[in-house]
Amino acid sequence: MAKHTPELILTGLELDKNSKRPMYWQLYDGLRQNILTGMLRAGQRLPASREFSTMLGVSRSTVLLAMDHLLSEGYIIGKTGSGTFISNELPEKFLYTSSIKNSNESHDLNAELSKRGKQISKIEISTTPMPEAIRAFQPGLPAIREFPHNIWSRIVTRCLRMISTPNLGYGESIGYFPLREAIANHIRVARAVKCEPEQIIIVNGSQQALDLTARILADPEDIAWIEDPGYLGAKAAFSGNGIKTIPVPVDHEGLNVTAGKKAAPKARIAYITPSHQYPLGVTMSLPRRLQILDWANNNNAWILEDDYDSEYRYGGNPLSSLQGLDENNRVIYLGTFSKVMFPALRLGYIVVPPGLVEVFLRAKSMSDRHNAMIEQLALAEFIANGDFARHIRKMRILYHERQQTLIFYAQKHLKGALHLDPSNAGLHSVGWLTNQKNDKLVSEKARELGVIAPAISAYCMAAKVPSGLSLGYAPFTESEIKTGIELLANIL
Amino acid sequence: MAKHTPELILTGLELDKNSKRPMYWQLYDGLRQNILTGMLRAGQRLPASREFSTMLGVSRSTVLLAMDHLLSEGYIIGKTGSGTFISNELPEKFLYTSSIKNSNESHDLNAELSKRGKQISKIEISTTPMPEAIRAFQPGLPAIREFPHNIWSRIVTRCLRMISTPNLGYGESIGYFPLREAIANHIRVARAVKCEPEQIIIVNGSQQALDLTARILADPEDIAWIEDPGYLGAKAAFSGNGIKTIPVPVDHEGLNVTAGKKAAPKARIAYITPSHQYPLGVTMSLPRRLQILDWANNNNAWILEDDYDSEYRYGGNPLSSLQGLDENNRVIYLGTFSKVMFPALRLGYIVVPPGLVEVFLRAKSMSDRHNAMIEQLALAEFIANGDFARHIRKMRILYHERQQTLIFYAQKHLKGALHLDPSNAGLHSVGWLTNQKNDKLVSEKARELGVIAPAISAYCMAAKVPSGLSLGYAPFTESEIKTGIELLANIL
Numbered sequence: 001m002a003k004h005t006p007e008l009i010l011t012g013l014e015l016d017k018n019s020k021r022p023m024y025w026q027l028y029d030g031l032r033q034n035i036l037t038g039m040l041r042a043g044q045r046l047p048a049s050r051e052f053s054t055m056l057g058v059s060r061s062t063v064l065l066a067m068d069h070l071l072s073e074g075y076i077i078g079k080t081g082s083g084t085f086i087s088n089e090l091p092e093k094f095l096y097t098s099s100i101k102n103s104n105e106s107h108d109l110n111a112e113l114s115k116r117g118k119q120i121s122k123i124e125i126s127t128t129p130m131p132e133a134i135r136a137f138q139p140g141l142p143a144i145r146e147f148p149h150n151i152w153s154r155i156v157t158r159c160l161r162m163i164s165t166p167n168l169g170y171g172e173s174i175g176y177f178p179l180r181e182a183i184a185n186h187i188r189v190a191r192a193v194k195c196e197p198e199q200i201i202i203v204n205g206s207q208q209a210l211d212l213t214a215r216i217l218a219d220p221e222d223i224a225w226i227e228d229p230g231y232l233g234a235k236a237a238f239s240g241n242g243i244k245t246i247p248v249p250v251d252h253e254g255l256n257v258t259a260g261k262k263a264a265p266k267a268r269i270a271y272i273t274p275s276h277q278y279p280l281g282v283t284m285s286l287p288r289r290l291q292i293l294d295w296a297n298n299n300n301a302w303i304l305e306d307d308y309d310s311e312y313r314y315g316g317n318p319l320s321s322l323q324g325l326d327e328n329n330r331v332i333y334l335g336t337f338s339k340v341m342f343p344a345l346r347l348g349y350i351v352v353p354p355g356l357v358e359v360f361l362r363a364k365s366m367s368d369r370h371n372a373m374i375e376q377l378a379l380a381e382f383i384a385n386g387d388f389a390r391h392i393r394k395m396r397i398l399y400h401e402r403q404q405t406l407i408f409y410a411q412k413h414l415k416g417a418l419h420l421d422p423s424n425a426g427l428h429s430v431g432w433l434t435n436q437k438n439d440k441l442v443s444e445k446a447r448e449l450g451v452i453a454p455a456i457s458a459y460c461m462a463a464k465v466p467s468g469l470s471l472g473y474a475p476f477t478e479s480e481i482k483t484g485i486e487l488l489a490n491i492l
Numbered sequence: 493m494a495k496h497t498p499e500l501i502l503t504g505l506e507l508d509k510n511s512k513r514p515m516y517w518q519l520y521d522g523l524r525q526n527i528l529t530g531m532l533r534a535g536q537r538l539p540a541s542r543e544f545s546t547m548l549g550v551s552r553s554t555v556l557l558a559m560d561h562l563l564s565e566g567y568i569i570g571k572t573g574s575g576t577f578i579s580n581e582l583p584e585k586f587l588y589t590s591s592i593k594n595s596n597e598s599h600d601l602n603a604e605l606s607k608r609g610k611q612i613s614k615i616e617i618s619t620t621p622m623p624e625a626i627r628a629f630q631p632g633l634p635a636i637r638e639f640p641h642n643i644w645s646r647i648v649t650r651c652l653r654m655i656s657t658p659n660l661g662y663g664e665s666i667g668y669f670p671l672r673e674a675i676a677n678h679i680r681v682a683r684a685v686k687c688e689p690e691q692i693i694i695v696n697g698s699q700q701a702l703d704l705t706a707r708i709l710a711d712p713e714d715i716a717w718i719e720d721p722g723y724l725g726a727k728a729a730f731s732g733n734g735i736k737t738i739p740v741p742v743d744h745e746g747l748n749v750t751a752g753k754k755a756a757p758k759a760r761i762a763y764i765t766p767s768h769q770y771p772l773g774v775t776m777s778l779p780r781r782l783q784i785l786d787w788a789n790n791n792n793a794w795i796l797e798d799d800y801d802s803e804y805r806y807g808g809n810p811l812s813s814l815q816g817l818d819e820n821n822r823v824i825y826l827g828t829f830s831k832v833m834f835p836a837l838r839l840g841y842i843v844v845p846p847g848l849v850e851v852f853l854r855a856k857s858m859s860d861r862h863n864a865m866i867e868q869l870a871l872a873e874f875i876a877n878g879d880f881a882r883h884i885r886k887m888r889i890l891y892h893e894r895q896q897t898l899i900f901y902a903q904k905h906l907k908g909a910l911h912l913d914p915s916n917a918g919l920h921s922v923g924w925l926t927n928q929k930n931d932k933l934v935s936e937k938a939r940e941l942g943v944i945a946p947a948i949s950a951y952c953m954a955a956k957v958p959s960g961l962s963l964g965y966a967p968f969t970e971s972e973i974k975t976g977i978e979l980l981a982n983i984l
Contacts, residue, residue: 032812068807072916074778089779109821109847112792114760117708121851125858127665130658144660153652156866160645166622168636168834173619204696204860211859216609233861240858268606286566287581300604315560320524329601342660344865355601359613366617366732367703368696369725372864373836374648424564 015058023058024065031066035075035086046076046084116220116242125236136484137406138452139279139428139472142339143395151387152341152378159377167373173365174357175202175349176373179380183335183349186383191307192320193333195351201360202371205348206306206336210237210271212363213332213350217269217302218243224269225260229459231278234271234306243269247461250277254284257291270296270303274322275310276425279459279470283425289322296330303331309339311392312474314400315424329353337379339427340392347375399474402481403429406473409485417492420471427474430456432466435492439467442491449487507550515550516557523558527567527578538568538576608712608734617728628976629898630944631771631920631964634831635887643879644870651869659865665857666849667694667841668865671872675827675841678875683799684812685825687843693852694863697840698798698828702729702763704855705824705842709761709794710735716761717752721951723770726763726798735761739953742769746776749783762788762795766814767802768917771951771962775917781814788822795823801831803884804966806892807916821845829871831919832884839867891966894973895921898965901977909984912963919966922948924958927984931959934983941979 015026034040046052049067053060067084070076078084110121134141174180180197187193203209210233218224220242226235228247238245246267248260255272270292274284284292296303305322323333333351341347352360364370382388403422406429410420416434423429431453436442439455446453446469456468473481507518526532538544541559545552559576562568570576602613626633666672672689679685695701702725710716712734718727720739730737738759740752747764762784766776776784788795797814815825825843833839844852856862874880895914898921902912911924923945928934931947938945938961948960965973 072775072807073812074781087778089782109845110851113848113851114707114709114711114714116711117851117855120708120855120858123854123858125854126662127853127857129664130661134657134661141661144657147660149652149655149660153649156652157645157649160641160648163641165626165636168639168641168836169622169626169633170618170830170835172621204864207858208860215606216612217606219606219608222606236858240855283564286579289566290581315564320565338662343662344660346860346862346864353601356605359602359605359609361619362615362617363609363612363732365619366612366615366699366728367859368700368838370838372696372838372867374867375864 015056024062024069027056027058027062027066028069031070032073032075035070040086042086042088044086045082046086048083116240119242120240123236123240124232125240126233134475135450135452136476136480137428137469137471137473138475139454139470140339141472141475142342142427143398143402143475144342145475146395146398147342148387148391152382155381155385155387156374156378159374159381163374163377167377171370171373173370174361175200175371176376176380178384179376180349182380182383186388187321187333187335187351190311192324193351194324194326195333196354199351199354199357201350201352201357201364202376203348203350203364204346204368204371205338205343206308206334207233207237207348208367209334209336209348209350210234210304210306211241212360212367213302213304213334214238214241214243214269216356216359216363217332222269223264223267224271225255225264225267226271226461227255227273227277228461228463229279229456229465230271230461231273231306232459234304235461238269238271245461247463249463250280250282252282253288254282255288255292257288257295260292261295266299266301268301270301271306272303272322273306273308275307276423278306278308279428279430279454279456280465281421281423281426281428281430284322289325293322293326293328293330297328301330304334305331306334308334308336309426311340312396312399312427313425314396314403323351329355332356340388340395341379341382345375345379347371347379395474399427402473402476402478405478405481406471406485409482413485413489414492418469418488428470428472430468431471432468433492437467439469442467443469445491446488449490451484451487453488507548516554516561519548519550519554519558520561523562524567527562532578534578534580536578538578540575608732611734612732615728615732616724617732618725626967627942627944628968628972629920629961629963629965630967631946631962632831633964633967634834634919635890635894635967636834637967638887638890639834640879640883644874647873647877647879648866648870651866651873655866655869659869663862663865665862666853667692667863668868668872670876671868672841674872674875678880679813679825679827679843682803684816685843686816686818687825688846691843691846691849693842693844693849693856694868695840695842695856696838696860696863697830697835698800698826699725699729699840700859701826701828701840701842702726702796702798703733704852704859705794705796705826706730706733706735706761708848708851708855709824714761715756715759716763717747717756717759718763718953719747719765719769720953720955721771721948721957722763722953723765723798724951726796727953730761730763737953739955741955742772742774744774745780746774747780747784749780749787752784753787758791758793760793762793763798764795764814765798765800767799768915770798770800771920771922771946771948772957773913773915773918773920773922776814781817785814785818785820785822789820793822796826797823798826800826800828801918803832804888804891804919805917806888806895815843821847824848832880832887833871833874837867837871839863839871887966891919894965894968894970897970897973898963898977901974905977905981906984910961910980920962920964922960923963924960925984929959931961934959935961937983938980941982943976943979945980 049063053063180200184197214237223244224238225248226245227250246264249256323331336348419432443455453469541555545555569579672692676689706729715736716730717740718737719742738756741748815823828840915921935947945961
């Protein structure tokens with residue numbers, strides 16, 4: 001027997017025959033740990049495998065497997081004829097640091113981010129989930145509880161059962177063709193969008209549409225017009241990509257194009273919600289639509305039309321899209337299924353001029369290759385079946401009723417304190433505060449009582465708008481709306 | 493009756509009572525079309541609603557609904573006491589353009605992209621789906637046909653049935669906690685990754701991990717080391733984000749750190765696949781691992797460890813991760829479920845040092861808010877159930893057999909022409925061509941015969957490596973492998 005055997009002290013090497021972890025694995029772990037903590041030093045010779053197996057009371061094949069592995073990783077080296085040794089190439093500092101966790105952060109890692117990483121770390125964006133219970137008057141949500149979940153589950157289950165092998169592999173970056181076809185048919189009729197399925201790119205909700213579009217169409221330091229008050233998720237996508245946002249005021253005709261032209265005539269992008277302005281609920285007038293198309297065309301600027309909830313229109317037809325009016329390929333149309341299906345589905349789409357399909361396709365592939373397939377298969381079927389149209393029709397009636405319920409209780413309990421404009425589209429209304437000047441304070445007090453009612457001023461960048469609250473009604477029952485209003489009445 | 497009535501000529505106004513499209517909608521469409529094509533001119537007076545309804549043979553409420561809508565969009569204006577007129581504010585040019593499609597692209601829209609948009613339009617990246625039939629020896633794919641799809645479907649269906657309302661709404665950007673917990677438990681044991689669930693961010697496959705990491709950690713013109721030959725999807729993510737890639741040669745010990753330091757000592761990022769180099773299949777040696785960690789630590793550089801297929805190891809243990817050796821928070825660990833589950837699932841994860849969680853979270857929220865929920869719920873259960881570990885164990889045996897089958901037939905039919913190294917990990921092996929110098933030509937000829945065998949030189953940027961083919965074996969049956977080799981034998 002070789003001399004060194006008695007000197008070999010292995011700490012913490014407890015091999016447990018009853019463990020699920022194979023013996024060779026346990027041995028490998030123990031030896032590696034001993035090397036890294038310095039119990040086994042560089043250059044030290046290990047016992048021969050036969051000797052080792054006797055010493056540890058394990059089979060020789062267990063020892064050989066563990067040694068093989070340490071050898072392949074370079075912890076030990078084998079010298080022909082003279083045995084196996086701990087590698088000399090382990091730098092000293094690794095040998096005594098033991099199992100310190102990664103959480104050893106003596107310095108601020110954020111200081112080492114890229115410039116754009118630092119910008120991203122400063123953006124204002126929600127990263128938290130909804131509260132366990134959805135409470136009145138949380139805006140921006142559809143009636144999730146009324147979604148025909150049984151129908152949807154049946155379709156998903158059928159798609160899972162029938163899925164073909166290619167649909168489990170890597171798919172088309174642009175999205176599943178039958179879904180794009182179904183979307184094209186839907187938005188051509190319902191939104192007067194001029195498009196072929198070939199112009200539609202499937203994305204993970206409108207936030208990804210914004211992130212891709214921002215990068216493709218504008219560089220850092222370029223300017224984007226953004227509605228003020230407006231959707232902060234869009235602002236975040238621009239800011240996080242280094243694009244300067246210029247707030248442009250909104251009035252009863254929508255974004256004030258003249259003000260935008262004055263503030264930043266050479267902006268590259270105008271981000272607007274012409275069908276149902278977020279959060280004010282205004283519809284952009286035709287003259288303004290023509291004015292912004294004209295500006296974009298003269299300046300080679302791009303209009304991002306975010307048509308997030310216009311399927312729900314209660315007065316007359318759904319308004320036709322701005323994209324449908326555009327004759328010069330200046331409009332990028334963003335749609336989402338978060339409001340007509342449910343947010344956790346994470347499906348949206350971009351309609352781009354034919355000449356831009358290729359670059360959007362590459363951008364999508366570069367950012368995440370393509371969307372998950374099962375949702376795409378199921379949604380294509382849900383639309384083709386007519387379930388989608390049926391759901392929209394039902395919800396349109398329900399939401400209209402719920403808006404009227406909201407107005408009814410607001411008039412009953414908050415007359416004189418809160419003025420609710422009937423809104424002819426969407427999932428929320430603005431309640432203007434007639435006595436209270438500080439809407440943020442009201443919103444805070446409401447939250448303390450368990451009522452969600454974001455202040456309109458919270459959506460403002462530079463704009464001064466009257467004091468008001470954004471009140472979602474779509475997901476709430478009459479009793480929830482009634483209770484919410486009664487609680488608000490305690491404050492107002 | 494007013495004088496103007498006979499003058500009103502409405503073209504194409506065919507109202508169909510049997511159409512599903514409501515009458516008021518048909519009327520609105522027709523009038524709008526007439527305004528836009530100039531059949532109805534600016535300033536022209538419309539008949540009174542009663543008169544109009546008689547004229548068209550529709551109810552007065554139909555006329556009023558259509559008019560209301562045109563009024564709200566600004567196509568017509570109402571003057572008190574004098575009737576309704578076509579708006580004057582329609583610029584002339586809109587009046588005669590009719591229904592020209594958006595495809596009118598006289599100039600190249602790509603010239604108007606942002607600088608980064610132009611970069612994106614040039615990246616080399618796959619945007620196409622897999623062919624209908626997966627053919628030998630397509631690399632980079634697991635055995636999709638062997639995936640326990642019935643078990644997976646059952647779990648998805650159960651999750652759909654049990655899903656709670658909050659899980660249908662907007663979720664956590666960082667991902668579903670039980671899934672992050674399951675991943676942490678898995679990679680701690682299987683990959684020796686040091687992590688808590690709090691450090692794990694769920695993303696859409698490793699491509700999104702690359703896109704987010706590139707943006708957060710490097711600015712345009714910064715440098716990233718990239719393995720040469722290497723994974724082109726990573727190169728695309730860097731290039732598309734303006735980051736310069738410096739190809740660093742790979743030898744039998746993995747990336748040559750000394751060569752990297754010589755070429756670009758101040759690189760911000762090193763992208764490596766240390767467990768199983770893509771495409772060469774080499775495992776990075778311990779000295780190299782320590783050398784790259786040391787370089788990163790001295791230069792405040794970041795290492796992106798892409799551990800894409802290391803669950804499948806046939807000789808000894810799975811190798812432990814580079815991240816597990818790092819004591820200075822320099823490693824970002826990227827994992828994917830594309831190879832252990834199936835690619836269309838689009839689920840991956842990033843393990844970051846605790847100090848970087850916040851910025852990654854914001855970046856994820858900014859780019860697409862969060863991943864779809866149903867896959868996250870189902871995968872958490874699939875892992876917790878033990879189904880995941882069982883699947884890996886089964887596949888490990890199957891893939892090992894298939895690799896041996898590949899070697900067997902290669903030796904039988906291609907002895908002397910193709911030398912196959914047994915690979916101790918992953919889903920593919922490299923077949924070195926002993927007689928043929930031009931692997932791209934061989935690959936092309938193979939494709940003509942219906943055999944997929946990408947040339948190793950196709951993964952090269954500046955490197956000169958021997959002529960070889962990347963041969964995936966994981967998804968193929970013995971007969972597919974045999975046929976593939978026999979077809980290759982016709983060429984070699």
